[in-house]
């Protein structure tokens with residue numbers, strides 16, 4: 001059995017904040033604001049993984065109101081989602097992501113980001129797609145958006161499966 005998951009996220013650019021996308025630090029004059037490190041791509045992947053197994057979303061598991069997550073490394077969120085996916089009896093098949101942002105140009109960093117995301121998910125780099133687009137016609141030049149879909153494959157019976165009745 002397979003399952004599909006979809007995740008979306010957006011963050012506003014802020015001066016004086018380091019920029020992290022897909023777990024990779026990128027040199028830029030602005031970073032993404034938010035309570036954690038603002039990694040828009042990892043947040044969308046995390047939500048796609050959680051959505052695929054109908055788990056609570058990233059905001060429910062790691063509430064921005066909790067000071068514990070202030071400046072947190074978003075890899076923590078991704079690892080928790082991945083653990084839940086595995087506990088539910090699934091493995092990640094592939095991931096496809098679209099990033100929408102005016103700057104910096106993602107092209108030169110795309111391989112690095114795909115490699116890092118693949119490493120975090122335990123996948124081959126060929127199983128992580130990444131497209132970068134500019135927000136044409138969206139009037140969102142100070143915003144980064146990410147859309148992600150993931151495919152999960154069933155690897156073992158779910159731990160939640162009802163035990164067989166004894167006779």
Ligand SMILES: [Zn+2]
Pocket residue numbers: 009010011034038039040043
């Ligand atoms: Zn986010």
